[in-house]
Amino acid sequence: MTANALPHAARRGDKRPTRGNGIRSGEGRYGWLFTAPAIIIIGVFLVLPIFLALWVSVSDWSGLGSPINSQVGFVGAKNYQSVLTAGGLAEQTFGTSIRNNLWFVVFVVPLQTAIALFLAVQVNRRLLRARGFFRTAFYFPSVTSAVAITGIFIFLFASSGAVNQIIAALGGTGPTWFADSRGIFHIVASWFGVGNNPPALSGTALLELSWWDWLSGPSVAMCVIIILVVFTTSGTFMLLFLAALQNIGGEIEEAALVDGAGPFRKFFGVTLPMLKPILFTVLTLGLIGTWQIFDQIYILGGGKPANTTLTPAFLAYQTSFKSLNWGDGAAISFILFAIIVVLTALQRIILRDRSNKERLDKPLARLLRDDSIRSNGGAQ
Amino acid sequence: MNTKGWVALVAAAGLVASLTGCSSSSSGSGGTDTSKYTPMTLMIGSSGDAETQAVQAAASSWAKANKTKVTVTAASDLTQQLGQGFSGGNPPDLFYMSWDQFQTYASKKYLDPYAGQQANASAFYPALKSAFSYGGKFYCEPKDFSTLGLIINTDKWAAAGLTDADIPKDWAGLESAAKKLTTGDTVGLSFGPEYARMGVFMNQAGGSLLSKDGKKVTADSAANVAGLEEVKKLATEGVLKFPSALDSGWSGEALGKGKAAMVIEGPWISGLKTDYPNLKYTVAELPAGKEKSTFTFSNCWGIPAQSKTSAEAQSLVKSLTSDAQQLKFSAAFGVIPSTETAAKEYATKYPGNAAFVKGNDYAVSPVAFAGAATVITDFNSQLEGIATADPKTILASLQKNLQAALDATK
8 A cells, every 4th residue: 555655645746846845855855865975985986086097098197196287188099099009019918918818708708608507507406416515516616716716726737736747647748837828729720730920820910910819819828717717707607597597487397398398408498598688697797707807817927928818907907007107008998998898788789689589489489389289189 | 854864964974974084094193203204114125034124124223213113015016016106196205116117217207316416326336326327317326236147056066967167157068057957857947038037148149139329229139039049949958947837936946946956046046045944056157158248137225206205215225225234135135235345345255146246247237218118028928938939030029119119218
């Protein structure tokens, strides 16, 4: 009853311009008052710094004193140009960082999504014993600090570490993981006798990097970080998938079983389409997270070896705080921001195109059709 | 407003007040009423506990005499923390200013050019004074200096059947000694894959990154290529490995662990005695290529521009650069004093480090003009892959980038 009464009262309040009367008067003022602390905090610590960084990215601030003083001048898009089109070292380093991160994303996002989904389906099975234990175990890396896990990986993948000991026990020789700057596709190419920088690919492609450099794939060192990140984040996303899986009623699965769908058909035809909203969430979160990778890079030595683990997020930090090129650093941050926004939008469009009507209803329609055929057959 | 309203208002105001209260640090809590000096912060990039403690002791004895307080911070990443301090308008009152960043800092007007007016300005080695001068002004007093030498693990040396006569004088000698020293779990030679080590080989081959007048970059010269080719040769032969391949942070650690028999490092190697008390080593001059060459590195005591505590910082620097104090630092962590008189005393006092002092006769400073640091960082990242890369390509890209950086300073 009150639920109905409240909007009515509010509507009445709107119509009457008189103030000070009634129980709901001055609500707006209190609203602002109570949200003020949050708004002030977000404004001071989030919104203002963003605008300040935007200003720094188009200024010649030297890093001395406040960026807003009379000695700091507006330089337009100069910082963006030096990173994107000037053809110098800054552009080349930025290109390298984009190359590295692109391969990182290409490997991490599908892998972590697939593994998370696989784990979620496994721990969701009713037949599995000790489900609680497995859920906790798979989720554990996600709640452990990235610093601690990276530390452990440093020991595991040291040149005489556990991983290489195992490889040695199996009769192989492991690489010096963190010191190996060769791209994995370059290594594969060398097996087929393709030398370093073949003339067909040595032309400059984009951002001062040759096609050969762009096609290097992640370096051996970057592969360790890929494994590390997949290991830590699949647990988080497993939890999201698990929540979604538990929302799918048992009766739907039963219906699919009754209609004769095998386990593969059931998964790809029924379960996966129903997980689509959460799949979008996971892919988006994964995409944003992987483009922002910083902690692991910082701990592993900031782009070593040979800049093959350098990422734009780390480069922005390095350019600002170490090389003191604050303008360039801020520009890199905003370019990275643009990349993330564009990719997320793109992904949204791709996933929306094959809209619910087609994909989700197809299996349902098929089931309905099969159903009607069967019932017709039964009647005859 | 009713009572509830007032309570809410007070609570909200209290919340805001307490939040802003958190952000402002408590100031003025020091009990230094009797001193004319305000308390100071001193930030150092320490090579280890020995250095930190020595600086702490020196700073607190000055502070005691002047009835004030000096807080010594050993930065985990000095360059980054200084950058943060300056951009936040809150740099330390006194700090280690490294040779490779000095020109950049000076060109950006970060530094107070106090050194020219100091009483002991003429006591320092001229080469060090010029390393810390920008635009003809002597900016900051050199703290000390170090040169590179060849550090040899004497136990491994004897085990390989080598004698004093085998101590390498040239590249061929270095190569054959490294080969003999390389065993299953020990590599003959190790040093960091960076310009500050490999540049020595380039100079020994007769090369340099800048022309004599400093106006042109000569990175892609045949001599520089020859220097890097020598390093590549050692690496491909497997007698040279970089510290990261030996599970070490730097080559000194590899030496201490017994994973490397020879390393190229400076006098700071004496800091290893705390972690590896059983390590026995001897220091030799670097073997010559076409000519003898080594690098000299130095830090200076930087004071930020427009610092309110400049007077007390200068007084502290005066005590820190005195001959007596510098020799105390030498005793603690091996560095060579920056004043000529103290360096002479050092050479007689520490005959084991005589090779480092001797190296100063022909040592050169690594290239460090404003803006060069970024290019050198990129050069270093390429040198990490030297075992498989082409030295010519690396030096060609260095030539291009360094020339661009040099042009930008004009």
